[in-house]
Amino acid sequence: MSASNGSKIALVTGATRGIGFETVRQLAQAGVHTLLAGRDRGRAVDAALKLQGEGLPVEAIELDVTSTASIAAAVQEIDRKFGRLDILVNNAGIIVEDKTLPKPSQQSVAAWRETFETNVFAVVEITQAFLPLLHKAPAARIVNVSSILGSLALHTQPGSPIYDFKSIPAYNASKSAINSYSVHLAYELRDTPIKVNAVHPGYVKTDMNAGEGEIDVPTGAKTSVQMALIDADGPSGGFVYLGETLPW
Numbered sequence: 001m002s003a004s005n006g007s008k009i010a011l012v013t014g015a016t017r018g019i020g021f022e023t024v025r026q027l028a029q030a031g032v033h034t035l036l037a038g039r040d041r042g043r044a045v046d047a048a049l050k051l052q053g054e055g056l057p058v059e060a061i062e063l064d065v066t067s068t069a070s071i072a073a074a075v076q077e078i079d080r081k082f083g084r085l086d087i088l089v090n091n092a093g094i095i096v097e098d099k100t101l102p103k104p105s106q107q108s109v110a111a112w113r114e115t116f117e118t119n120v121f122a123v124v125e126i127t128q129a130f131l132p133l134l135h136k137a138p139a140a141r142i143v144n145v146s147s148i149l150g151s152l153a154l155h156t157q158p159g160s161p162i163y164d165f166k167s168i169p170a171y172n173a174s175k176s177a178i179n180s181y182s183v184h185l186a187y188e189l190r191d192t193p194i195k196v197n198a199v200h201p202g203y204v205k206t207d208m209n210a211g212e213g214e215i216d217v218p219t220g221a222k223t224s225v226q227m228a229l230i231d232a233d234g235p236s237g238g239f240v241y242l243g244e245t246l247p248w
């Protein structure tokens, strides 16, 4: 077993850049031994080295969220080193749609499939694969990084900030699916200490938005970190942004 000095162990997927990288930094700053997962081992190691240089308890792990073999190898490595997992942040996500197409009906089925592989099926597969290790932690937390764009309530409410934001239907639907999955999983685990929540990071200045956005990356990581560290009296089966509950 690796030295984690008795601290909690967290795994953050898609953490080589953007919100995931910053989530690793903030969890590690809170004293959590944090595994920075990336699909390219070299880039994960480089990112982890940067945070280690800040004196933080971070280590790299290779994890391509769309690869069953990669998931199995990561589970094995974490089991061997730590024997449990306290926090799983399903953060990796993609937008592959052509944002210039004027109508949602023009997006290709291939784009829908690719989006769902990463944003939905990978989350389901990773969560199932890590559940045995999450059950071995005293009070595990699962954070599914969703988006306000997954809110059907807001999409159907004229005047809401996302009412006209319908050009990337596969991405939006993938986040609706993750919201639904989070509710189902929280219900299944309601009599265990494990809590499951979906979060919206905010509209964040990352590569995903070509640097556009309303908030900086440190603020964008806050909700994931808050929900990763909630106490026993915190919510499960929620959809939150900076402490506010969002409509489904």
Ligand code: NDP
Binding pocket: 013, 014, 015, 016, 017, 018, 019, 020, 038, 039, 040, 063, 064, 065, 066, 091, 092, 093, 094, 118, 145, 146, 147, 148, 200, 201, 202, 203, 204, 205, 206, 207, 208, 209, 213
């Ligand atoms: P970025 O595009 O900046 O980063 C995405 C991260 O996901 C990268 O580290 C990327 O790795 C990783 N990733 C993609 N595919 C895989 C894969 N198959 N295996 C492993 N890692 C993968 O995105 P953000 O940081 O902006 O987004 C993070 C999460 O927040 C996403 O789930 C996104 O949907 C969500 N979100 C973001 C918002 C925003 O405004 N930015 C708003 C609402 C939600 P690599 O470097 O290898 O490509």
